Amino acid sequence: MSNAFKWIAIVAVAALALLPFVPGAVDAYYFSFLFFVFLYAIMAQSWNLVAGYGGQISLGSHAFFGLGAYTTAILWTGNYLWGSLYDTHPGIYYFDPVTMALGGVVAALAAAIIGLPLLSKLRGDYFALGTLGFGEIVKVLFVNGGDFTGSAFGIVAPAGMFDTLRPHYWVALGLMVATALAIGALMRSRYGLAMIAVRDDEMAASANGIDVLKVKVAAFAGSAFIAGVAGSLYTFYIFHVGPDSVFDLDWMLLPLMMTVVGGTGTLLGPILGALVMYAVFDLARIVVPDYHPVISGLTIILAMLFLPKGLMRSFAGKARLA
Amino acid sequence: MFNLPPPDILLQLSLNGALGGAMYGVAAVGLSLIFGTMRLIFLAQGAMIILAAYFVRALFYGLGIDPFLSLLIVVPVGLGVGWLMYHGLFRKAAAEEDRNVSLLIAVGLMFLVQNLMTVVWGGNTAGVVTSYTATGIELLGVRTSFTRTMGFLIALAGTGLVMLFLRKTIVGKAVRAASEDMDAATLMGISPHRVNAIAFAIGIALAGAAGVAVATTFPFNPFAGFIFSLKALVALALGGIGNVTGALAGGILLGLIEAYVQFFISGGWTNAIAYGVFLAVLMFKPEGLFSRPYKKA
Numbered sequence: 001m002s003n004a005f006k007w008i009a010i011v012a013v014a015a016l017a018l019l020p021f022v023p024g025a026v027d028a029y030y031f032s033f034l035f036f037v038f039l040y041a042i043m044a045q046s047w048n049l050v051a052g053y054g055g056q057i058s059l060g061s062h063a064f065f066g067l068g069a070y071t072t073a074i075l076w077t078g079n080y081l082w083g084s085l086y087d088t089h090p091g092i093y094y095f096d097p098v099t100m101a102l103g104g105v106v107a108a109l110a111a112a113i114i115g116l117p118l119l120s121k122l123r124g125d126y127f128a129l130g131t132l133g134f135g136e137i138v139k140v141l142f143v144n145g146g147d148f149t150g151s152a153f154g155i156v157a158p159a160g161m162f163d164t165l166r167p168h169y170w171v172a173l174g175l176m177v178a179t180a181l182a183i184g185a186l187m188r189s190r191y192g193l194a195m196i197a198v199r200d201d202e203m204a205a206s207a208n209g210i211d212v213l214k215v216k217v218a219a220f221a222g223s224a225f226i227a228g229v230a231g232s233l234y235t236f237y238i239f240h241v242g243p244d245s246v247f248d249l250d251w252m253l254l255p256l257m258m259t260v261v262g263g264t265g266t267l268l269g270p271i272l273g274a275l276v277m278y279a280v281f282d283l284a285r286i287v288v289p290d291y292h293p294v295i296s297g298l299t300i301i302l303a304m305l306f307l308p309k310g311l312m313r314s315f316a317g318k319a320r321l322a
Numbered sequence: 323m324f325n326l327p328p329p330d331i332l333l334q335l336s337l338n339g340a341l342g343g344a345m346y347g348v349a350a351v352g353l354s355l356i357f358g359t360m361r362l363i364f365l366a367q368g369a370m371i372i373l374a375a376y377f378v379r380a381l382f383y384g385l386g387i388d389p390f391l392s393l394l395i396v397v398p399v400g401l402g403v404g405w406l407m408y409h410g411l412f413r414k415a416a417a418e419e420d421r422n423v424s425l426l427i428a429v430g431l432m433f434l435v436q437n438l439m440t441v442v443w444g445g446n447t448a449g450v451v452t453s454y455t456a457t458g459i460e461l462l463g464v465r466t467s468f469t470r471t472m473g474f475l476i477a478l479a480g481t482g483l484v485m486l487f488l489r490k491t492i493v494g495k496a497v498r499a500a501s502e503d504m505d506a507a508t509l510m511g512i513s514p515h516r517v518n519a520i521a522f523a524i525g526i527a528l529a530g531a532a533g534v535a536v537a538t539t540f541p542f543n544p545f546a547g548f549i550f551s552l553k554a555l556v557a558l559a560l561g562g563i564g565n566v567t568g569a570l571a572g573g574i575l576l577g578l579i580e581a582y583v584q585f586f587i588s589g590g591w592t593n594a595i596a597y598g599v600f601l602a603v604l605m606f607k608p609e610g611l612f613s614r615p616y617k618k619a
Contacts, residue, residue: 057422121605125361125563129555130604133597136552140594249548253429260422293437300430305414308423 009268017173020166031165035237037278038172039230043255044262044270045179046226051256052265053187054219055199056119060131062251063138064224067110068103068231069246070142073155075099076235093157095171100232107228108221110138115220120213139247154242157235168237175233176271179226184267186222195219261303263312272311277303327585334464335581341470343577344477345539347570348532349554350561351481352525354569357558358501359514359521360416362424366432367529367554368547373435374400374533375542376443379450382537389450389538390472396530404526407431408519416518432548439544449541473535480531481570484524488566497521501564556600562610571612 016034043061050058076093079086081102086092093099118130142149149155186192197205198215206212231251235241254277255270262273277299284295307314326332349367356364374396381387381395408416411431415424457468488494500507500517508514536542536550557576561568576596583595603611 051422117605118601122608125357125363126604126608128363129559130601132552132555133600133604136597137594137601140591140597144590144594256422257426257429260420260426264420264422291437291441293433294441297430297432297434297437300433301411301427304423304427304430305411308415308418308420 013177020169031169033278033282035165035168035172036282037275038169038176039233039237040255040258040278041176041271041274042172042179042230042233043227043251044258044274045176045183046223046230047252047255048259048264048266048270049183049226050219050223052259052269053183053192053195053199054216054223055195056216056220057124057128058131058220058223059128059252059256060114060135061223061227061255062247062249063131063135064107064111064227065231065234065251066138066142066241066243066246067107067224068228069235069241070149070155070231071103071106071228072099072232072235073157073241074148075102076157077155095167095236100229103232103235104225104228107231108225111221111224112217115217116213119216119220135247135249135252139243142247143243150242152243154240154245157239157241168233171236172233175229180267180271187267191215191218257300257303259310261307261310263310263314266310266312269310269312276311330464333462334466335585336578337461337464337466338470339578339581340574341466341474341577342539343557343574343580344474344570345532345535345573346550346553346557346576347561347573348477348480348528348535349550350557350569350573351484351566352528352532353551353554353558354561354564354566355484355497355501355521355528356525358564359497359504359518360412360424361421362412362416362428363555364428364525365425365548365551366428366435367525368550368552369432369435369439370400370526370529370547371532371536371550372542372544372547373439374530375450375537376439376448376544377530378534378537379448382450382452389452389534393476393531393534396534397527400527400530401523404523405519407526408522409515412518412522413515416514432551436544436547443544445544447541447543450537452538455538467539469535469538473539476531476535477570477573480528481567484528484566487524493520553596556596559600559603559608560610561612563608565610565612568610568612572610575611 019031019034043065046064047058047061050056072093075081076099081096081099082089082092114131114134118127118134122130142154143152145151187196194205194210194215197208197210198212202212205215231246234246238245255274258273258277259270260273261277262271263269280299281292281296284292284299288295349371353364353367356362356367377399378389378392378396381392382389387395411427412424415427418424454468458465459468459471461471486494488498496507496512497517497520499510500512500514504514507517532550540546553576554573557573558569559572560575561570561572576599579596579599580592583592587595
């Protein structure tokens with residue numbers, strides 16, 4: 001990545017991080033707007049990890065997002081984690097790192113369990129189709145889960161502890177930065193190199209002693225972990241976790257689109273894509289409320305027709321992309 | 323354990339399942355063609371089917387054209403729309419190495435079509451009610467609905483025509499060659515854009531035919547299409563990707579599976595089991611259930 005570009009990115013993140021200190025900002029609309037940008041950016045990073053760097057097109061991100069969201073809601077409403085501490089500290093589950101991490105762990109475990117057979121047998125389009133089918137199965141399982149998952153209605157988490165979005169904002173921003181840093185570090189390590197090798201030429205990677213299946217499953221599970229944490233984060237915002245909301249296909253399609261618009265296989269691309277695309281969608285929602293999904297569809301098509309390589313590759317020029 | 327129901331109920335189940343499944347089949351044939359030449363999972367197929375259904379409905383209530391007669395309008399329009407769609411939207415992306423681009427264009431198209439339908443016709447459930455909608459007919463000693471049977475016949479005829487086209491015409495041969503190996507086909511002088519456009523035109527025309535079947539049989543709404551795309555994908559996998567008759571057979575098989583699961587287990591599990599079968603077939607018999615084993619030279 002060129003130095004200038006890196007500085008722009010750092011300044012942009014710093015500006016966003018200082019935003020909560022602007023008087024009145026917390027109550028403003030763009031505060032929740034940014035929360036969603038961060039949330040989508042995390043989801044986009046998750047997809048970018050498995051597809052952009054790992055080369056395995058997964059169409060099941062929404063399943064992992066939903067698994068994270070449900071895990072959080074179930075742990076919280078059932079108070080499975082903190083026992084009597086919950087009585088003395090009613091806010092203990094809010095953004096509780098353990099609860100959020102468990103959301104990611106459950107998603108990652110599911111990814112490992114389904115990924116092992118899928119990735120050992122299927123590649124390319126077949127793997128993509130398989131993950132799509134997996135997502136639908138998970139959704140039906142939760143609809144039929146009885147009281148444990150709240151069936152078709154889902155689970156309502158005990159709400160009403162916070163009256164500000166400030167913590168949501170900070171946690172989302174922190175997670176977005178942490179995800180980007182973690183993926184950046186990973187891609188500079190030998191494990192990242194192995195991922196790139198598998199993506200570019202499986203046969204050659206295998207011939208050089210890389211355990212291809214292990215690398216693929218690890219990338220898939222890592223991506224699912226990130227999506228699960230994002231789902232957990234969303235639970236603290238929406239409180240009502242239902243099969244139609246958290247397993248909605250949009251949680252897969254929109255991050256996928258944002259990543260491609262931003263630049264697949266680049267570190268800043270997913271963040272940039274999430275910011276730009278969510279801004280376009282939200283603007284359309286405000287300006288032409290009746291037609292905004294039409295505008296969204298049009299935007300995707302136009303972006304793909306004119307920017308098929310993504311913003312990062314189109315505008316960051318020939319600079320080396322990390 | 324459940325008791326086996328009397329044979330006439332079994333027959334009824336099988337017939338209804340097969341007739342309904344043929345609709346997935348015809349959608350799957352379209353997907354199969356498009357996937358064959360472009361390696362594109364055309365997720366907007368379902369939305370195009372529903373669009374055709376709305377079109378049929380508009381023709382019926384606006385101009386009084388019988389839904390089945392409107393096949394004569396819908397299919398040629400579908401051919402044209404498919405051709406234009408390829409050249410307008412997918413032509414550039416088809417040359418792109420990154421196939422996410424065409425997948426995303428299909429997704430964008432799906433959003434666009436779904437929501438345009440909502441803007442034009444509203445989000446409520448619509449249907450086409452003709453004088454024969456409630457008519458039943460006797461088939462194999464079982465009573466079934468006339469419109470479902472017609473839908474089945476449309477699916478059979480559509481698949482048959484596509485088969486004839488692929489087998490008997492030189493252009494069809496080019497499409498088959500391109501599905502097998504686009505690079506080799508290009509070297510033989512086959513224009514990729516031309517075969518892609520043909521695959522798209524036929525795919526959308528089949529969506530039009532499926533739209534007629536859907537409009538006369540089911541109530542529909544602008545967002546019903548996506549489920550159709552997914553079901554068509556399952557049918558496609560069951561039949562073997564790239565296998566046209568297999569796609570129709572896969573659709574019928576999926577219809578049967580759904581009918582049996584609904585009857586013997588519960589309606590709530592239909593999708594899980596359908597997708598479970600889908601995953602199992604992808605993993606253990608990726609060439610599909612109806613193809614002869616591939617012999618290595």
